[in-house]
Amino acid sequence: MSAKEKKELPSQGRKAWETCVDGLPERPQKFMTVSSVPIKALYTPDDVPGLDYQRDLGYPGFYPYTRGVQPNMYRGRLWTMRQFAGFATAKESNERYKYLLSQGQTGLSVAFDMPTIMGYDSDHPRAFGEVGRVGVAIDSLEDMETLFSGIPLDKITTSMTINAPAAVLWCMYIATAEKQGIPSHKLGGTIQNDILKEYIAQKSWIFPPEPSMRLITDIFAFSGQHVPRWNTVSISGYHIREAGSTAVQELAFTLADGFAYVEAGINAGIDVDSFAPRLSFFFNAHIDFFEEIAKYRAARRIWARRMKEKYGAKDERSLLLRFHTQTAGCSLTAQQPENNIVRTAYEALAAVLGGTQSLHTNSMDEVLALPSEKAVLIALRTQQIIAEETGAIYTIDPLAGSYFVEALTDQMEAEAEKYFERIEQLGGVLPAIDQGFFQQEIADAAYRYQLEIEQKERIIVGVNDYVIEEPRQLDLLKIDPQIEEEQIKRLRVLRAKRDNAVCGSRLETLRRAAGTRENLIPYILECVRAYVTEGEVIQVLRDVFGEYKEKPIF
Amino acid sequence: MREEKKIRVLVAKPGLDGHDRGAKVVARALRDAGMEVVYTGLHQTAEQVVEAAIQEDVDIIGLSILSGAHLTIFPRVCQLLRENNAEDIIVMGGGTIPDEDIEELISKGFARALFTPGATSAEIVGWIRKVTAEN
Numbered sequence: 001m002s003a004k005e006k007k008e009l010p011s012q013g014r015k016a017w018e019t020c021v022d023g024l025p026e027r028p029q030k031f032m033t034v035s036s037v038p039i040k041a042l043y044t045p046d047d048v049p050g051l052d053y054q055r056d057l058g059y060p061g062f063y064p065y066t067r068g069v070q071p072n073m074y075r076g077r078l079w080t081m082r083q084f085a086g087f088a089t090a091k092e093s094n095e096r097y098k099y100l101l102s103q104g105q106t107g108l109s110v111a112f113d114m115p116t117i118m119g120y121d122s123d124h125p126r127a128f129g130e131v132g133r134v135g136v137a138i139d140s141l142e143d144m145e146t147l148f149s150g151i152p153l154d155k156i157t158t159s160m161t162i163n164a165p166a167a168v169l170w171c172m173y174i175a176t177a178e179k180q181g182i183p184s185h186k187l188g189g190t191i192q193n194d195i196l197k198e199y200i201a202q203k204s205w206i207f208p209p210e211p212s213m214r215l216i217t218d219i220f221a222f223s224g225q226h227v228p229r230w231n232t233v234s235i236s237g238y239h240i241r242e243a244g245s246t247a248v249q250e251l252a253f254t255l256a257d258g259f260a261y262v263e264a265g266i267n268a269g270i271d272v273d274s275f276a277p278r279l280s281f282f283f284n285a286h287i288d289f290f291e292e293i294a295k296y297r298a299a300r301r302i303w304a305r306r307m308k309e310k311y312g313a314k315d316e317r318s319l320l321l322r323f324h325t326q327t328a329g330c331s332l333t334a335q336q337p338e339n340n341i342v343r344t345a346y347e348a349l350a351a352v353l354g355g356t357q358s359l360h361t362n363s364m365d366e367v368l369a370l371p372s373e374k375a376v377l378i379a380l381r382t383q384q385i386i387a388e389e390t391g392a393i394y395t396i397d398p399l400a401g402s403y404f405v406e407a408l409t410d411q412m413e414a415e416a417e418k419y420f421e422r423i424e425q426l427g428g429v430l431p432a433i434d435q436g437f438f439q440q441e442i443a444d445a446a447y448r449y450q451l452e453i454e455q456k457e458r459i460i461v462g463v464n465d466y467v468i469e470e471p472r473q474l475d476l477l478k479i480d481p482q483i484e485e486e487q488i489k490r491l492r493v494l495r496a497k498r499d500n501a502v503c504g505s506r507l508e509t510l511r512r513a514a515g516t517r518e519n520l521i522p523y524i525l526e527c528v529r530a531y532v533t534e535g536e537v538i539q540v541l542r543d544v545f546g547e548y549k550e551k552p553i554f
Numbered sequence: 555m556r557e558e559k560k561i562r563v564l565v566a567k568p569g570l571d572g573h574d575r576g577a578k579v580v581a582r583a584l585r586d587a588g589m590e591v592v593y594t595g596l597h598q599t600a601e602q603v604v605e606a607a608i609q610e611d612v613d614i615i616g617l618s619i620l621s622g623a624h625l626t627i628f629p630r631v632c633q634l635l636r637e638n639n640a641e642d643i644i645v646m647g648g649g650t651i652p653d654e655d656i657e658e659l660i661s662k663g664f665a666r667a668l669f670t671p672g673a674t675s676a677e678i679v680g681w682i683r684k685v686t687a688e689n
Contacts, residue, residue: 114569114570114571114621114623115570117570118570118597120570126570126599127570128623128626129569129623129625129626129627130569130570130621130622130623133621133622133623134571134621134622198572202572203572203573203574203596203597204570204572242573242575243573243574243575244575244579330575333671333672334670334671334672335672367650367671368650368652369622369650369652370622443578443579443582446575446578446579447578447579447582447583450579450583450675453674454674454675454676463672476652479622481625550595550596551595552593552594552595552596554565554577554578554581554582554585554591554593
């Protein structure tokens with residue numbers, strides 16, 4: 001065969017195939033991802049023309065980390081199976097944690113109730129009807145001690161989904177460890193502490209952006225010195241996606257937030273390599289299998305390149321995008337809820353093939369209520385089946401080199417870069433929030449998705465097709481309304497028995513410090529050690545910092 | 555052709571939860587269906603919701619609740635409407651609300667209809683047109 005023939009054969013092959021396939025009928029549906037990105041019938045080397053293995057993929061554990069952040073990935077250690085849990089009171093949640101740990105779960109993840117998330121004590125009028133409903137109610141160090149009673153905090157890692165008041169809950173955790181005789185430098189875990197995505201999507205804010213960012217950089221500095229194993233921010237795309245964004249928006253907005261934290265740290269005078277290694281990420285695993293895998297791979301590559309090239313990070317650990325994943329709550333259906341087990345399994349597999357460091361699998365009943373114990377167990381078993389039975393994890397990043405997956409990864413990266421430019425043009429993340437840019441982009445995507453379902457351009461099994469008459473719902477977890485009263489009673493007893501003079505003076509010291517540029521963490525820690533409540537600390541900060549107000553758009 | 559008065563709807567997010575995807579999608583669908591829609595934004599108290607409803611002279615209030623606090627918030631809004639002689643405003647809602655609680659809220663008159671995950675905007679629009687015509 002001559003050189004000329006060799007070169008022409010593939011294109012002749014392609015032409016023949018195209019002619020052939022053009023004559024074949026296609027089903028009338030739109031072939032697009034869950035993010036409405038059109039997908040071609042076939043991907044070939046033509047779709048990844050410039051792919052350079054060393055430059056674009058590299059080896060796992062090596063720059064640009066597209067294939068994973070550890071050289072041996074799951075052959076060394078499995079991902080952490082971390083089920084998000086928390087409901088009612090600290091005592092009941094503590095029992096659920098011990099149960100999960102006894103079933104082979106390897107890390108804890110605390111869900112707080114809405115009053116705790118918004119910085120209100122359980123007896124505040126705004127807390128009425130919401131105590132212990134969507135998570136555990138924590139008012140003071142006393143509740144935190146109960147929450148981790150009998151759980152050695154130097155042996156497990158704990159993730160806490162808390163944002164606006166993260167500094168306060170983090171201090172309570174540190175103080176609880178002190179009571180267990182464990183010094184802070186031995187603690188490992190994560191606080192979500194990602195206020196930017198609160199303004200963008202999750203909407204649980206308290207203070208305006210500027211003082212909120214200051215609390216975050218205070219945490220960076222304190223952690224660097226005293227809690228070096230702590231992940232100080234879990235930069236979250238999860239909520240952005242749940243609010244209705246596309247996969248690219250999730251990727252781009254999350255990384256943009258990440259870069260904003262890096263810039264805030266640098267501007268606060270902290271060396272990038274002293275805090276960047278403790279930044280971690282939290283992504284969604286939606287139902288579109290390949291799109292999600294491409295998203296995780298693109299995320300690692302973008303982060304590494306920017307951290308190195310733009311922010312001048314020297315420590316390799318600053319370049320690593322480590323992430324937690326949760327399967328998509330918004331992909332689950334109230335109809336035929338058992339089908340959610342299947343959805344979650346595919347989503348979990350995508351997260352694992354995308355190289356996640358930890359994973360929460362949703363329970364089938366989470367679309368209806370907090371999960372029951374049986375549903376949680378099935379969700380955990382889903383991860384264990386992937387790990388132990390499927391064989392999907394024995395080799396690292398098994399989809400690398402797939403024309404489709406590499407093309408999709410490149411496409412995601414390119415689209416994300418376009419968003420970075422637009423955000424830059426708006427003046428950065430905070431001005432873009434202020435102009436409602438992210439909020440509008442997400443609302444538009446959510447509305448388009450809903451219309452696609454209603455117009456049956458997109459089929460959701462059991463919702464707009466394959467519908468059956470169903471009996472009543474599954475057995476759901478019920479939160480006893482009595483819990484609110486009991487929690488309020490406990491809080492009142494605490495207020496009566498603690499040293500209120502000490503509490504008052506520590507709060508005043510905090511108030512004074514809040515008006516300066518001092519690091520606030522030591523002051524907050526002093527408050528919580530004296531059993532000052534979360535609501536009391538937040539109220540003092542609210543007095544000094546003010547409150548955030550959003551312009552509602554839809 | 556007789557010009558019909560536009561249906562006025564207040565879409566409200568009472569309570570502390572920040573899940574506004576559903577509320578915003580519904581608000582937009584109602585607007586696209588030709589209704590006048592006012593969206594309160596997040597973290598409203600029952601008092602703020604009722605005040606806005608009266609001030610905006612709406613025909614209907616839609617409460618979106620995903621925090622599990624529906625059994626306290628719906629009765630509270632109804633009570634405040636009564637106290638303000640605004641019982642003619644129809645209360646409906648949506649969110650993560652278990653079947654049992656839906657039955658309770660409807661049977662006690664705290665909500666005229668509740669739409670849960672999977673409901674279409676066509677259903678909601680159709681229902682609002684029907685009940686406001688009856689009113």
